[in-house]
Amino acid sequence: MEERQHSVAVVGLGFIGLPLALSYALEGVDVTGIDVNEGLVHRINSGETDLQESHRGSSIREILAAQLEAGRFRATTDYARGAASTDTYLVTVGIPVDGGEVDFAPLDGCIASLGAVLKPGDLVILRSTLVPGTTTGRVLPALERASGLQAGRDFSLAYSSERIAEGRAFQEFRDMPLALGGIDSPSAERARRVLGIVTTAEIVTSDIATIETSKILENLQRDINIAISQEFARLAEGLGIDTYEMIRVANTHRRVNLLTPGPGVGGYCLPYALHYLTPRTRELALDLPLANMARSINEETPVRVVDRLEALLARTDRTIAGARVALLGLAMKDYSGDDRESPALVMAGELVRRGADLRAHDPVVPDGRAYTYASPGEALRGADALIIAARQERFHEMNWPELLDLMAPHPVIMDTRHLLGDGDLREDALIWRI
Ligand SMILES: NC(=O)c1ccc[n+]([C@@H]2O[C@H](COP(=O)([O-])OP(=O)(O)OC[C@H]3O[C@@H](n4cnc5c(N)ncnc54)[C@H](O)[C@@H]3O)[C@@H](O)[C@H]2O)c1
The missing domain is CATH 3.40.50.720 (NAD(P)-binding Rossmann-like Domain)
Structure with a gap:
């Protein structure tokens, strides 16, 4: 026995x-x-x-x-x-x-x-x-x-x-x-x-080497697939097509499975996958152009969101320097308390670097940064722009029309996670969704 x-x-x-x-x-x-x-x-x-x-x-x-x-x-x-x-x-x-x-x-x-x-x-x-x-x-x-x-x-x-x-x-x-x-x-x-x-x-x-390698490639495949969706999202936006609707339609094809785009890729697993191969690909003098390209696309995505914000603010003669920007959701993915390698933090760094008055809030990511606030209201009051970078359960229970009313006139609202419904939005807002 x-x-x-x-x-x-x-x-x-x-x-x-x-x-x-x-x-x-x-x-x-x-x-x-x-x-x-x-x-x-x-x-x-x-x-x-x-x-x-x-x-x-x-x-x-x-x-x-x-x-x-x-x-x-x-x-x-x-x-x-x-x-x-x-x-x-x-x-x-x-x-x-x-x-x-x-x-x-x-x-x-x-x-x-x-x-x-x-x-x-x-x-x-x-x-x-x-x-x-x-x-x-x-x-x-x-x-x-x-x-x-x-x-x-x-x-x-x-x-x-x-x-x-x-x-x-x-x-x-x-x-x-x-x-x-x-x-x-x-x-x-x-x-x-x-x-x-x-x-x-x-x-x-x-055998052990196969399992070690397979684990990395499982993560790398997701990193590449997300990069594909980010690229398709940029194309859809240029064509004036709703990306989520395009993905919904494409995924009805039985052999297509497009992942959801967003503000970037975070956490340890996906961003590190390519780097875990580097010690071995160096030894082998092996190039992985596709994986490298995908990594670059995913790494630059949060910076692109900030670029987009800059362009949207310019439509009402505002600049990021001096603009008050609320950032909601600091986690590396939806419904997580993990902010390691989070695209939201890349955006935060970029916003501060460009001179924004940044006010961020996440109800579950442990607090403690100079720009974090304890409530969404404090982050949103008087804000020229809002970026939603990760969903959290509590965000579904909030009274969004009331919160968005706290913002400055003609706010820019960038919803990278498709959290807000049309009924939540303000009429004078400039809306951007991935
Ligand atoms: N987080 C995920 O979703 C996930 C998913 C799949 C695989 N993994 C893998 O699992 C592993 C763990 O990931 P994680 O997210 O839990 O990491 P983590 O950083 O949250 O946890 C690692 C822990 O190890 C501890 N530690 C460091 N040095 C130590 C030592 N010498 N002796 C004892 N403890 C030590 C750290 O203090 C830390 O608490 C990683 O290899 C990661 O790639 C993580």
């Missing part, structure tokens, strides 16, 4: 790690969460999180509180505590990108710490998005060096890419098909049992 898994350690307690840890706890597994960020560990152990996830009617805060109370989940900065409580680690520490270059330092640090406490018989499952070749070329030798153990003989190692979308984490940990590879069959088999505690979906197996 298969032995039941009683405990796991989840390393990295960010957007992926915390809901993943709680998903195991919800299945009755004892979970130790390990993170280097002391403040984060303290907040989590106090039941606090800014993540916008929910599961079966309970918010992640409620789930966290219940699992802490039940004693099934605890966060720590101490790897040794994790090692004392389990033989199975799920690693979710990522590889940031800075100026287009990958930064292995967080992952290397994590693997060095993990290697120092690794015991014979342990299993390490990497869930982070990795530069192809990282599991066997970087993590495996580093674990062996730090532990003095031999991979395959003394410990098991597997890779399973993480494919969930923020905001749907609990559901997609369960029903998104997984790809899994092990350094040997026992590693893959053990990892399959651990993943199977939470997932009910198909687990596809392949």
